Amino acid sequence: MTLLWLAFGLLLLPALWLLIAPLRSAQAVHASQQDVEANDRTAEQNVAVFRRRLESLEAAFERGEIDQARFDEDRLDLERSLLEDTAGTQRRPLKAPLSGRLAVPLVTVAVVIASVSWYQQRGAEGDLSLYNVLQEVRSNPERSLPMMIERLEQEAARQADNPNVWSSLFPLYRDSGQGAKAIEALERLIELEGRQPALLAQLAQTRFFVANRTMTDGVQALVDETLDKDPRQPIVLGMLGIHAFDEGRYEQAIEHWRKAIAGFDDPASAEALREGIAAAQRRLGVASDELETAQTQGPGIQVRVSLDPKLRDQLDDNASVFVVARDMEGELPPLAVARVKLSELPVTVTLSDAHAMSPAARISQVDEARLMVRVSASGQATPQAGDLFGGRDAVAVGDIDGEPVDVVIDRVVE
Known part of the structure; x- marks a missing residue:
């Protein structure tokens, strides 16, 4: 994790440099602006234009081209125009070049705090830590299933709201025969991820096997909820086939398993179901090839x-x-x-x-x-x-x- 934060620090350096860059060039910009204002001749040019127009107006009055009323009105317009032009050239005094320097460190600190806060909220620090744990155990010459479970349990205690931790723990509990813990991990995962059909199916199947392949009320409720959301959910259909087979309802077992095969993407699971179908057909006294031939005729x-x-x-x-x-x-x-x-x-x-x-x-x-x-x-x-x-x-x-x-x-x- 230290390397990660060092990398973040390196990425922040260009951003901080961009924030400081305007302050570094403030003195040069201030001097340039002072020079522009000191050499500004706009006001003098406006006065010169006013005088030329006034002279033209007086000449026209002396020649009798305009009367006194027109002369007074035009002169008033020229004076008003001069005042407006002169007012537009007045500028506020320049501030000192370093007058805003305190804002730079404040903005810099705000950027750092906002970046760290955003990553803690939206980043994947927990997943990176989980990945490091998995890699560490896998590269250990003495690696074992109990060691992996122990390390993941430590991660679960440290980041209980990370669904990837629980999704990693669940199959380990299941494969090691710890059914109760596997159920707890799945229930926690469902709390975090929502009642998704695939997760509900896994929970129903795990509870089914923990109950010695018994369709308890709790398992049945999960089955009903899962099939209501996804009628083709293969895990639940496969479990229903097992239950039907155990009770001697071989036709129903075959029906459930055939539906499940259509939804499985795992060739090994599909092959296992085909073997189950063949076993159910043998129990019915019909050879698999005979049944297949009869149906395809x-x-x-x-x-x-x-x-x-x-x-x-x-x-x-x-x-x-x-x-x-x-x-x-x-x-x-x-x-x-x-x-x-x-x-x-x-x-x-x-x-x-x-x-x-x-x-x-x-x-x-x-x-x-x-x-x-x-x-x-x-x-x-x-x-x-x-x-x-x-x-x-x-x-x-x-x-x-x-x-x-x-x-x-x-x-x-x-």
């Missing part, structure tokens, strides 16, 4: 997805591509969802009942569907600004062995 849509070359460099090759079929009225949940990587394009995807997210909304239930293809910059299922988009309306649902329907990703979500 029904009606569906083959989609050939490609990317407009103009948008090729917009997003990373690892960005997720969601291929979604919806009913034409938009009243049902997605009928089918498939997911690939941007690097796989162009690719042909088959949308069938095997890709349904809910038994109540399957592609075989409609004659036509609206296709929407979105490349997600964030990896989330919810559209966000910067995503790439393509679509096609009124696509017939039929034999999946037919000619693929072309969808080109050619727009950017604003």
Whole structure:
């Protein structure tokens, strides 16, 4: 931190120099202004002009070109004009060159205080300290999980209002089996960051496992709140699948896990859910490949997805591509969802009942569907600004062995 404040001091030096610079040149400016005023001949020039105009006026009067009344009026105008011009040339006395020197140190101190106060309010001193702690532990030859937790707990005591400290502590508590502390860290993080669906889902999942995979009233309340804010939240859906599997409700477990897969950006998590689906299918007495074949034999849509070359460099090759079929009225949940990587394009995807997210909304239930293809910059299922988009309306649902329907990703979500 000492180096940080030294750097701030170095950055302040140019600003302070600019504040002092006018004071250093004040003597030269004062002398120059004095010289200008001492050699100013404006008043003499105004008087000379007045005399010439007055002489012309008197000559005109003597020649009889104007009468006495006109002469008196014009002379009064000349005198009034002279007074006005002379008054405009009068200046206040110059102040001493160093008369405002006390304001300079005051402004300098004010700038320093304001800069330090602003950084303490809006700066990231706490995050820098947290980063130094993490780097220090990671570079320690004797590093261990307890050592990392101990150091982060010290940071939490020192900067209890820094959400990044609690977000770093939570997974360590969770991975070390300290469920109660993991819950406390999450609750503190939610206090600081607000009741975001992702944080509520983590809290619900942690409480679920701490309660030995029991759906307590508290866990259920968190699940309801999370799904109310984000019906596709993958962590909660995955947890609901586990709960259904434990109770022998294998069809519901498969349904929850399929929905969760569509929202996970982590390949490892998605693969774990697929293994869970396979286990649930075995419990039902149906082999995974048999179930998949049965579902893909029904009606569906083959989609050939490609990317407009103009948008090729917009997003990373690892960005997720969601291929979604919806009913034409938009009243049902997605009928089918498939997911690939941007690097796989162009690719042909088959949308069938095997890709349904809910038994109540399957592609075989409609004659036509609206296709929407979105490349997600964030990896989330919810559209966000910067995503790439393509679509096609009124696509017939039929034999999946037919000619693929072309969808080109050619727009950017604003």
